[in-house]
Each structure stands twice: as C-alpha cells, then as structure tokens.
Amino acid sequence: MRLTGIVLFMTLLAFAVLCSIAFGTADIPLRHVIGSFTGYSGTQEQLIIRTARVPRALIAASVGACLAVAGALMQVIARNPIASPSTFGVNAGAAFFAVIGAGLLGFESMQAQTWMALAGAGISGLIVFVMGSMGKDGMTPVKITLAGASIAAFFASVTQGYMLTSGKMFDQVLVWLVGSVAGREMNALTAVLPYMGIGMLLALVLSRHLNVLAMGDDIAQGLGQSTARMKGAAALSIILLAGASVAAAGPVAFVGIIVPHVARRIAGSDYRWMIPYCAVLGALLLVTADLGSRYIAMPKEVPVGVMTAVIGVPFFVYIARSGRVTR
Amino acid sequence: MSRYRSLRMDRPRLSFLLERRTTWVLVILALLCAAMMIVSTGIGSLYVSPLEVIRSIAGKGTAAHEVIVNKLRLPRIVIAVLVGASLAVAGAILQGLVRNPLASPDVTGITEGASLGAVLFLFLLGGSVPISWMPVSAIGGAFAVTALLYLLSWRGGVSPLRLVLIGTGLSAAFKSLSYMLIISGPLILTVKSLTFMTGSIYGVSWEKDVYTLLPWVAALLPLAWFQARHVNIQALGDEVAGSAGAHVQRSRLILLLLSVALAGAAIAIGGAISFIGLMAPHMARKLVGSSFGGLLPASALIGAIILLTADLAARTAFSPLDIPAGVFTAAIGAPFFLYMLYRHRNS
Numbered sequence: 168m169r170l171t172g173i174v175l176f177m178t179l180l181a182f183a184v185l186c187s188i189a190f191g192t193a194d195i196p197l198r199h200v201i202g203s204f205t206g207y208s209g210t211q212e213q214l215i216i217r218t219a220r221v222p223r224a225l226i227a228a229s230v231g232a233c234l235a236v237a238g239a240l241m242q243v244i245a246r247n248p249i250a251s252p253s254t255f256g257v258n259a260g261a262a263f264f265a266v267i268g269a270g271l272l273g274f275e276s277m278q279a280q281t282w283m284a285l286a287g288a289g290i291s292g293l294i295v296f297v298m299g300s301m302g303k304d305g306m307t308p309v310k311i312t313l314a315g316a317s318i319a320a321f322f323a324s325v326t327q328g329y330m331l332t333s334g335k336m337f338d339q340v341l342v343w344l345v346g347s348v349a350g351r352e353m354n355a356l357t358a359v360l361p362y363m364g365i366g367m368l369l370a371l372v373l374s375r376h377l378n379v380l381a382m383g384d385d386i387a388q389g390l391g392q393s394t395a396r397m398k399g400a401a402a403l404s405i406i407l408l409a410g411a412s413v414a415a416a417g418p419v420a421f422v423g424i425i426v427p428h429v430a431r432r433i434a435g436s437d438y439r440w441m442i443p444y445c446a447v448l449g450a451l452l453l454v455t456a457d458l459g460s461r462y463i464a465m466p467k468e469v470p471v472g473v474m475t476a477v478i479g480v481p482f483f484v485y486i487a488r489s490g491r492v493t494r
Numbered sequence: 495m496s497r498y499r500s501l502r503m504d505r506p507r508l509s510f511l512l513e514r515r516t517t518w519v520l521v522i523l524a525l526l527c528a529a530m531m532i533v534s535t536g537i538g539s540l541y542v543s544p545l546e547v548i549r550s551i552a553g554k555g556t557a558a559h560e561v562i563v564n565k566l567r568l569p570r571i572v573i574a575v576l577v578g579a580s581l582a583v584a585g586a587i588l589q590g591l592v593r594n595p596l597a598s599p600d601v602t603g604i605t606e607g608a609s610l611g612a613v614l615f616l617f618l619l620g621g622s623v624p625i626s627w628m629p630v631s632a633i634g635g636a637f638a639v640t641a642l643l644y645l646l647s648w649r650g651g652v653s654p655l656r657l658v659l660i661g662t663g664l665s666a667a668f669k670s671l672s673y674m675l676i677i678s679g680p681l682i683l684t685v686k687s688l689t690f691m692t693g694s695i696y697g698v699s700w701e702k703d704v705y706t707l708l709p710w711v712a713a714l715l716p717l718a719w720f721q722a723r724h725v726n727i728q729a730l731g732d733e734v735a736g737s738a739g740a741h742v743q744r745s746r747l748i749l750l751l752l753s754v755a756l757a758g759a760a761i762a763i764g765g766a767i768s769f770i771g772l773m774a775p776h777m778a779r780k781l782v783g784s785s786f787g788g789l790l791p792a793s794a795l796i797g798a799i800i801l802l803t804a805d806l807a808a809r810t811a812f813s814p815l816d817i818p819a820g821v822f823t824a825a826i827g828a829p830f831f832l833y834m835l836y837r838h839r840n841s
Contacts, residue, residue: 249659253666262800298835309594314835315710316601316662317772321828322783324768327692328821331685341684420666438694469674476670483663484646487656 168239169440176447180228183454187224188216191461192468222353227457227471228450229356230348230416231426233363235449236370236442238423239430240401243377243438245299245311248486251423252288252409255311256318258418259409260291267338270333277358277414282364285362285410291318292406317339346419346472348457359411365405370442374402377438419472421479424450428482452478508590516788519781523795531575534806535567539813569630573698573763574805574819575798576711578770582797583718583790585771586778587753590725590786591746592654595779595838596831598772599757602661603639606668608761611635613672613687617679629706629762633638636758639664640750672793693767693820695805703763711795715794718752722786725749729784769827770797776834800826 189200196214203213234252241250252258264287265338268274274283295318299311318445331341342349376397379387387394430444456474530626536542542550542559543814548663549555550563591601599605615631643664647656677689689696698704724745725736757771778792804822811817 228609243822249663254662294832298832301836302838309658310835312594312659312662313594313596313601316665317596317769317828317831320600320768321664321824321831324766324824325818327587327688328818328824331688331692332815332817341673341677341688345677420670464678467678470677472672473670473674476667480663480667484660487659487663488646488649 169434169444173443173447176444176451179467180447180451180454183451183458184224184228187227187454187458188220190458191215191220192466195225204460211334214352218352219350222351222356223348224454225353226351226356226415227348227453229360229363230412230419231422231449231451233366233408233412233449233455234419234422235426235430235445235452236367237405237412239427239438239442239445240370240373240405240408240426242376243381244398244401246297246381247311248428249424249483249488251421252292252405253319254410255295255315255421256322257288257292257295257405257409258413258420259319259322259326260274261285261287261413262344262418263287263326263413264394266326266329266344267414269340270329270336277354281359281362281411281414284407284414287322288410288413289321289406292409294318297403305382316427341416342470344370345470346417346475348416348453349468349470351415355415359415362407362411366404366411367406367446369400370408373404374442377401377442381436381438383395417472419453420476421483422453422475424486425475425479425482426452428486502666504570506707509787513646513783513785513788516782516792520791520795520841523538523781523792524705527575527798527802528801531571534574534802535563535571537806537810538562538567569698569704570695570805571698571802572704573695573707576704576707576773576800577695577760577767578713578763578797578799578801579794580707580711580756580797581764581767581770582758582774582778582793583715583798583801584753584760586786586790586793587718587725587749587756588771588776589775590729591749592657592752593731594654594658594836595776596772597654597658598769599751599753599761600766600771602658602663602756603643603663603668604636604661604757605761605766606665606672607639608632608636608758609691609766610668610672611638612690612762612765613675616687616690617675618684620683626702626706631761632762633755633758636754636761637751639668640754644747651760689818690765692818692825693761693765694808694816694818695764695767695801696809696816696818698763702806707763710755714752714756714759717792718756719790720785721745721749721752722790725786764801765818765820767801768824769831770800772834773823773827773830776830 189197193215195215199212200216203216206215238251241255242248261284262281265280268283269282274280295311295314299314376392379390379392380394380397384394426445426449429447430441434440434444453471456478457471460469460471460474498821499794532547536544536547542563544557546559547563550559588599588602589595589597611634612628612632615628643657643661647660660699662830667774672691676684727738728742728746734743773799775789777796782788782792801819805819807822808817808819
C-alpha cells in the first residue's frame, strides 16, 4: 500500500519535472523539447531547455526534497509540529552568511558559498536550538518559536542593512532572499549535491531510530538508545540539508512544515516510510509550485519562495490551531 | 511614610498607584532622555555644544546654529523619541497581553503587516497619491494583519500561544510578499522599500513626519496609560481575571488595538525598527516592577533613549555613511533577546 503510494507519487514527480521542462514563459513546441535531448543542434529553443529549464526543474526537485526531510527531522528532535528550517531561523542565518560571503569576503565560487551557507545554518540553528531548550521544562513551542522568529528577524535586518550600506547586488540577492530556483545554472546544483546526498543518506539511515526517539527521550533511553548521539546525527543531517538548499535556491519558506504534515497523513508515523515520502512529496511540491509561479503573473515570474509562503500559511495556521502544538 | 503614592480623580473615576521609587525612577529617566536629546542634537558633522543647542532651540543662538539645530537635526531627534516611545509601549502592552515576556510587535507579524502596507503604497499608489499618505497605508496594514491574526487565533477566545504561533507564520508570509513586490519594481523603489523594512529615521522633517506622528502619540499614549489597569488584571491569567470581574476578551481586544495603533503609527514614520518593543519593557520592568501604572511611562522613556542612542550610532559610527538605525537596534536587540530567553528559561 505504502509502496504503491510512493511509486505513484514518484510517477507524478517525474511527470511534474517533465512539465516543468516543457512549459514556461518562452513557448517552445514539444518536438523541440524532445529534440534537445535526442538531437542537440544548438538552436535557441534547445538552449533554453538545456541551460535554463532542466537545471531549474532539477534544483527545485532536490531543494524541495531536502527542505521537507530537514523539516521532518526537526519536528522529531524538537517534538514540535511547527518546527522547520524557516521557523527556526536556520534559513535566515544561512542566507545572511551567504550574502556576507559574497559581498564582504568576495567569495565567488559556488563551493565557497555553500560552505558559508552551511556555517550560517549551523550557527543559527544551534543558537535557536540551545536557547529554545534551556530550562526545567525543556523545549516548549512558545520558547522555540520566539527564539526562531527573533533570530530570523535579526539576520534579516542585518542582511538588509548590509545590502543598503554596500549599495550593490540588490537584484540577484533580493530574488535569492525570497527563495527562487529561476536563473540558476547546473553548477549551482552540482556544487551542493554531495552535501544534499550525505544529508539525505544520513536521514534515511536514521529513520529507523527516529521511531524510537519519537516516543520521547525517557522511553528511547530506556530502550537503550543513545538519544544525545541520535539528536547530534539528526542535527548534522538537518544542517547539511537546509544549508545546501539555501545555497542553491535561497531560503524557501514553509516547505519543511507543509510536507511532513501531509506525509504523516499519507504514510503514517513510521519514519522508515515517512522520510522517503517527505523527500518525494517535497520535490513534487516545489516543482509544482515553481511551475505555477510562471503562470500567476505571466509574463513576469513570481519567486517560488513567495508561492510556498502563500500555500504554507493556511497549513501553519491549521497546525497551530489544531492543538497538537499545545499538547 | 508609605511606599506608595496614589493619584485619584473623581471624574473620570481613575486612580493610579505609584511606588515612591517608581516616581523617582521616572524623573531620572526623563532627565536622562532630555540630556540625551540635547547631546545627540549637538553631535554630527558640525559639533554644537549642548549649551549652544539649548540656546538655539530657545531662539537665542547664532543664525547658522539655529538652522542646523532646529531645521536639520531636531526633527530627527524628536522622531526618535516619539517612535522609540510608541514602539516600547506597544511592546509592553503586547507582552502583558500574551503573558509572555518575549513577545513583541516584530514576532507577531504586526511589523511585517505595516511594512507590507507601506511597500504596497509605494508600488501601487506611489505615483498618484502624495507620499504623506504612506503612514495611513502602513497603519492600515498593521490593522489588517491584526484582524487576520485575531480571526485566525480565535477559537472560543484568543489564547496567547496561538496568537504567537500564528503571528510568526503570518509574519513570514508577509515578509515574502513585500520582497516579491520589491523585486518586481524599479531600483529606486527597491532602496526606498528596503530602507523602510530595515527601519531608518534618516531625513525626516517637521511638516512631513513630526506633525503626522505627534497627534497619534499624543492621543494614544495617555489612552494606553488609562487602559493599563486591564493589563494588570490580565496578567493574572484568564480564569482569575474573569472571576475578578474583568471582561477578559473585550479588554484584550481593546488593548491589542491600542498596541497595534501605536506600533503602526511609529512604523509608518520610522520603518520597521526592530527589537525596541522587546527590550524597553524588560529594562523598565527591572527598574519599576511589573505594575503597568509605572511600567508604561518607564518603557516609553527607555524606548526613546534606546532609539536615540541607536540612531546616534547609526549616523556617526560609519560616517559619512548613514546606516539605518534598525540595524543597530537589531544588533543590540538579538543578544539581549537571547539573554532574556536564558533568564526566563524556567518560566
């Protein structure tokens, strides 16, 4: 049942990726689309397909998958259904470090940018996590949410302040700050793919242990699990996944909240299934949202981060109202 | 001699209970604020001594100094005081309402709503409607967000936790909508909107800014003070407040509206200056305790002092660059917030 489901969603994902390659602002007939793979001759249409549409679809798919899995992991270790890279300020930290890296330190290679983003994700995530879990009652939803929101506000305002005083790079950076997969080249993906791969692999390996961890620290320890080591490994995976995603596409919001919620509804709470479902559904969500973002304000494009934020708010509100947070 | 001093009025029937200590703290804070205003007015590319500043304000200085002090520098100083005070009081009320010392207009989406209102104005009406109407749009944005926030967190009453959670969600969504508008527009508007979203009181004038904000602050601050007793009782929790005879939900709405109006008006002029609404009430609470009769005026004065200091740093630290003051309030505010979180780790 779950296997059929995931095969079905993978087929849907493949279809969505194909649609994302075939449709867009430039109207390209289908035979040119196919032609650019079978008989490449370097016409303008084929160039658009190969250098713009294919990287874009693949980046959307990988970023969506990574953010969704990062969100799912965060929700386990925080035991909090509204945990996600965007609400915990991880994305904002990664974005700030990347902007500083490009502007102040003059890093130009995608590789260096990725490291900056990873460092930013790690630092801000750590601050929020430690600050949100201090005290006798441990990590409460209010504490962690406020810590995340404040760290996000801090990094956003310092990033904006830096951009205003340096007075350059408004265009690229702003689009990137909302989260966008448009106009990226293939090397943006190849640079971050190793980190994404390791993070994803780690998440899949961990998924069996997450089932135990989700029962709570006391039970997990009673069953012989080293919860601290498990949480450390999960945190490493989150930083790799979220940092690499931000380096490739900017801080795309809410994917990490929407997708795990949906995946849990479909696949149940067994993490061995939920993690793969998150990956596939996350990829599907971002590819579809990106496809939609080309048509909403045609011929202009809406950054995909705006799309996910608009889709995400109802989810967020629903989860916050459902009472699962306050339990 | 009693620790307390009470102020009573027959008509309207009002009373305030002030600790003697509080009175003194308020007087000292007011003096500090005034001194800061005068010194800060004197500092700039041309230094004017504090005495000369006072003389110029009184109209007895040299002509050159009078122009510099009264025309160029004083509006900015006055705006810093008004904006800082309003944001601080808005934050103090909000923290009392949410019963969480870590809440502020920044994290509940009110700031982002006001920003979106202002950015919308710049992009959609900027060409046709005079810029002096931008505050209306910002305040409108703040109220629209609050209405949405209230509606979405209502489930047989508004619980503080839902208010915070949903607020952060809305905040993120509005921020990305503002960014989207900014990206799609011309560069000149980009700089303007980004400056607004960071918060800056650069280049304000008497006519355009001070006279727009002053009536709001003059009306809302006293009103907030009169409503303060409702915050006191709300702080006891819904059940206790209800059984003590308070209309919990009704006064919660009134207080929220007051807080939003203050924050909206301040943001409309100064932009989204962050963290003042969080810091000032805390410092005030340390000095005068948590009874709102003394807390609100103390917060207002401290908020004014913080913004005066931040703005002074913003225009002198990297001179001749004039950095948005919001960057400095965020730079002080975030470590402060983390410290607060540490202090309140058990509450």
